[in-house]
Amino acid sequence: MSTKQQHLTLSENKIPEGRLGLWILIAGELVIFGGLIMSYLLHRLRYPQWSEMAAHTSTFIGALNTVVLLCSSYTVVRAHEAAQKLDVAKATRWMTCTVLGGLIFLIDKSVEYTHEIQEGFTFTSPSLQHSGDYVNSLFWSYYYIMTGLHSLHVIAGMVVMIIIMVQIKKGKNLHRVELAGMYWHMVDLIWIFLFPLLYIAK
Amino acid sequence: MQIFPENVSTYGQKIDDLFWLTLVFVMIAFVVSLFVLLYPLIKNRQSNSPKAQYVTGNKMKNFKWVLIALIALLGSDFVILYVEHDTWTEIESLPAKADVHVGITARQWNFIFTYPGPDGILGTADDVVIDEMNSSLHVPINKNVVFELRSQDVIHGFFLANTRLKQDAVPGRTIIRWFNITKEGKYDISCTQICGILHSKMRNFVLAESDDKYKHFTDSLYSANSHKTASN
Amino acid sequence: MEMSTHQQSFWNKYIFSTDHKVIGMQYSIMGIIMAGVGGFLAYIFRYNLAYPGQSIPLFGHLAPLQYNAFVTCHGMIMVFWVGMPILLSGLGNLLIPIMIGTDDMAFPTVNMLSFWIFFVSALVLLTSFFVPGGAFGGGWTMYPPFSAGGYLNRNPDFFKALFSGTSLMILAVALEFVAMLMGGINFVVTTINKRAKGMTAFRMPIVVWFLNIASLIFMFSVGPLVAGAFMLLLDNVVGTGFYDPNRGGDPILWEHLFWFFGHPEVYVLLLPALGVLAEILPVFARKPLFAYKPIIYLALVSAVLSVLVWAHHQFVSGIDPRMATFFSIGTILISIPFAGIFLSFMATLWGGSIRMTVPMMWAIGFIALFLIGGLTGLFLGSNTFDIYAHDTYFVVTHFHYTLFPDVFFGFFAAVYFWFPKFTGKTLNAALGKLHFWCTFFFFNGTWFLLFFNGLHGQHRRINDYSSFSLINMEPYMTFEKISTICAILLILSQFIFLYNLFTSLAKTKNPELTKNPWHSATLEWTADSPPPHGNFKVYPEVYRGPYEYSVPGEVDDCYAQNVPGPSFENNENL
Incomplete structure (x- = not known):
């Protein structure tokens, strides 16, 4: 589109379009997780015995992952600062740290999943069903769907970061560092809700 | 032709009565709205009124007519709700004596x-x-x-x-x-x-x-x- | 504008275009094609209802499971693949950028992607008719456990379960939601950021307001259902028990998640069509829209209330009786803003100088039919009468009296109104009027008598009423036959429209005649006909609201938005 006429069509408000769009996307994502969390909470209140199941989750790995995600949120803020100063090298460095944070999170998560599956707690928990414990298997269904969906968002965030790192290396789309950061904060925020609900409440 | 199948229960007649009561309100609203819709189509055709009036409806003087209609609708809605509420409770809760x-x-x-x-x-x-x-x-x-x-x-x-x-x-x-x-x-x-x-x-x-x-x-x-x- | 002279290949211009007008038309055409599919399904099961067990012309014998699948897919298609693309995405893409005076959407590439995801979703849905076990047949509400855990066509084999009718239906709906979410983000960002100079919020046409409110309602109500659909898919494919009561799950959870979206969805469909009325009525009454600002406030109130009424679909599903009273009150309250909007539309006609053109006839027909649909809602909003009427043809008829005028009358009003602008060609008015009267008459013939069937206890989704003595009698079986004959004629009447469409498209363009044929004040009529890629040669500047017709003291009865002069905004007090 011709840029020389662009000034004529701007509305009074000066929020960049990308940021505005991403705010709406984030709001939509939060409603999706909101629906999951509400469903989980209603069941949790109905079945107090789920706290025994929650005791099988590893609070240590959960807490570690919380710290990792919070740190990676900090690094992405630094990346944004660097990008604002047009310092591509620094921004790339900080974003690499963030992607590494995501990677550590996923490794922790897979270690955790492995342990739980070895103990017999799977998506459908057939071993629990053999003992006649149908209700408790639903806790694990919720556990896997919530953490699994969240992990998918972590992976999506990492992919977006890597794409943007390639783009800013070529010297374009520096403003997208901020957008990736906003998305990463959302992923972090959702985890802040999931951690107490699934790991701490026992 | 019967509108409803034959009622054989103690509370069925109340639901039928509720229908007829609602129908009275609905028919009044329908006739009034249809008049409001069709009257200008006959009266204010281009051939009859070549120049339209400039009324924005943003003044309370004009908008009050919509408000009056809305209050009437809200009122009749709550009359229906008030009338039906006892029947709802009767059907949905247990009777005093179960035989x-x-x-x-x-x-x-x-x-x-x-x-x-x-x-x-x-x-x-x-x-x-x-x-x-x-x-x-x-x-x-x-x-x-x-x-x-x-x-x-x-x-x-x-x-x-x-x-x-x-x-x-x-x-x-x-x-x-x-x-x-x-x-x-x-x-x-x-x-x-x-x-x-x-x-x-x-x-x-x-x-x-x-x-x-x-x-x-x-x-x-x-x-x-x-x-x-x-x-x- | 350099783009207009730039030569584009056929593919870039008509298929993978990022031009909002082309995408809007792609959505509308896809909607018309899917309406053909939905209409054909309706013809098959309507024929079966009038003549149960007989061989159906153009189809053959209809098995009970096919009947279930066809009524389900008819509902799904008409709501998600006709109503949504035509009213929300089609109109939104065509109208929003050009009516706020800009060149294109904020994210044109996302916009193109949105259509192609929608296209794939339609293909997935159509594919589901041909997989083993057939298309999904558990009702468009998809209540589990019937829709999950092996009652329909779950297979222990993972891939067979993934490619069953049920899973494909969930997948298709999910893809469709993604497409609409992308479109919705585009609409809202475009409207906030790309308005022309002087186009303040309260100078935007109502249709732009309503499309945005509808997009926001959609985006904030669909989330829980996306999560719920994911759970339903896992129940079907992996064998989890989210909705299986034997494993601690709860079928009522799905009902809540579904209707938390499902009820706001009807307002998502209704608001854009109401916006179309708000554009058409003032033009042909030559009078400002009555109560412009109150209408916007009423729509915002209804958007908030729309997420508070969902459980009125569950009055007989075993929810707490006290909760039902709360939702009954909510239902009553939400009827108020919509009644206010319709009354304001009718008040626009009073004291006008009315031209009965083809778009105006569709607009008036819309209001008249919706009046019946809206007022029968008064019966159903009362939870006590709903004990009897729930899941009967009274409900089915009620929502066809709301959604048919909404989707089809709203769409046809828009087509006859904006067709000259976006194609540079004109539709035949005489054929348009014939199309209107046939549609209006046969629609009433199809549905009005079925109110009586519903009141006599005819319940839904039954392929053969011979087992039910209350319905298998006269005159109700005759009503079924009348309904079927009228439904077939209703479908045939649409060929008048298709004929009109194709013969008009074959004409040569007439830019002068189609630039502003209705003498309308909004910005799209100031662009060339058809508007080039980029819409305007010079971006317009806006000086007043969109509906300044018959201003006292002016010779011209249309004071366009982009003509310098007074704004007329100082004498408002609402």
Whole structure:
């Protein structure tokens, strides 16, 4: 589109379009997780015995992952600062740290999943069903769907970061560092809700 | 032509009356709105009124007409809500005195009836379960029949049009409702939630009988049943 | 504008275009094609209802499971693949950028992607008719456990379960939601950021307001259902028990998640069509829209209330009776803003100088039919009468009296109104009027008598009423036959429209005649006909609201938005 006429069509408000769009996307994502969390909470209140199941989750790995995600949120803020100063090298460095944070999170998560599956707690928990414990298997269904969906968002965030790192290396789309950061904060925020609900409440 | 099927329950007439009351409000609103819509189409055609009036409707002087109509609509809505509320409570809560208890279990694609046995209590060893197509639920007339509604597989609907009662049967839940039939006869029960290939054939009956006939039916049912258990 | 002279290949211009007008037309055409599919399904099961068990012309014998699948897919298609693309995405893409005076959407590439995801979703849905076991047949509400855990066509084999009708239906709906979410983000960002100079919020046409409110309602109500659909898919494919009561799950949870979206969805469909009325009525009454600002406030109130009424679909599903009273009150309250909007539309006509053109006839027909649909809602909003009427043809007829005028009358009003602008060609008015009267008459013929069937206890989704003595009698079986004959004629009437469309498209363009044929004040009529890629040669500047017709003291009865002069905004007090 011709840029020389662009000034004529701007509305009074000066929020960049990308940021505005991403705010709406984030709001939509939060409603999706909101629906999951509400469903989980209603069941949790109905079945107090789920706290025994929650005791099988590893609070240590959960807490570690919380710290990792919070740190990676900090690094992405630094990346944004660097990008604002047009310092591509620094921004790339900080974003690499963030992607590494995501990677550590996923490794922790897979270690955790492995342990739980070895103990017999799977998506459908057939071993629990053999003992006649149908209700408790639903806790694990919720556990896997919530953490699994969240992990998918972590992976999506990492992919977006890597794409943007390639783009800013070529010297374009520096403003997208901020957008990736906003998305990463959302992923972090959702985890802040999931951690107490699934790991701490026992 | 009758609008509703024959009403045979104690509370059915109240639902019918509610319909007619609502219809009065609806017809008034319909006639008034249709007049408001069609009058300018005849009166204010381009040929009759070549120049339109400049009215923005943003002044209270004009907008008050819409507000008056809205308040009238809100008022009639709340009149309906006020009138219906007692009927709703009556149907959805248990009657003061339960004369007969039965169990109704929906299953793909039939309604199964459980009679409480000689002790009159459901969930005891002497319950008799009738699981046959078109077996008919026998109930006495002029008695409060309280039923426990369950489902074995998927969501079904229990619809007894002649009493105006409808309730979904939800698997995993026991829902207690009641009816009181005032006239002898055989009435359709139909399933109102889509439930598979034979949803269209899923129906059974309620057979409302006089006290004597009902007593005769239960006596023979229970004696046959005790005979059967004894011989086993 | 350099783009207009730039030569583009056929593919870039008509298929993978990022031009909002082309995408809007792609959505509308896709909607018309899917309406053909939905209409054909309706013809098949309507024929079966009138003549159960008989062989159906153009189809053959209809099995009970096919009947279930066809009524389900008819509902799904008409709501998600006709109503949504035509009203929300089609109109939104065509109208929003050009009516706020800009060149294109904020994210044109996302916009193109949105259409192609929608296209794939339609293909997935159509594929589901041909997989083993057939298309999904559990009702458009998809209540589990019937829709999950093996009652329909779950297979222990993972891939067979994934490619069953049920899973494909969930997948298709999910893809469709993604497409609509992308479109919705685009609409809102475009409207906030790309308005022309002087186009303040309260100078935007109502249709732009309503499309945005509808998008926001959609985006904030669909989330829980996305989560719920994911759970349902896992129940079907992996064998989890989220909705299985034997494993602690709860079928009622799905009902809540579904209707939390499902009820706001009807307002998502209604608001854009109401916006179309708001554009058409003032033009042909030559009068400002009555109560412009109050209408916007009423729509915002209804958007908030729309997420508070969902459980009125569950009055007989075993929810707490006290909760039902709360939702009954909510239902009553939400009827108020919509009644206010319709009354304001009718008040626009009073004291006007009315031209009965083809778009105006569709607009008036919309209001007249919706009046019946809206007022019968008064019966159903009352929870006590709903005990009897729930899941009967009274409900089915009620929502066809709301959604048919909404989707089809709203769409046809828009087509006859904006067709000259976006194609540079004109539709035949005489054929348009014939099309209107046939549609209006046969629609009423199809549905009005079925109110009586519903009141006599005819329940839904039954392929053969011979088992039910209350319905298998006269005159109700005759009503079924009348309904079927009228439904067939209703479908045939649409060929008048298609004929009109194709013969008009074959004409040569007439830019002068189609630039502003209705003498309308909004910005799209100031662009060339058809508007080039980029819409305007010079971006317009806006000086007043969109509906300044018959201003006292002016010779011209249309004071366009982009003509310098007074704003007329100082004498408002609402």
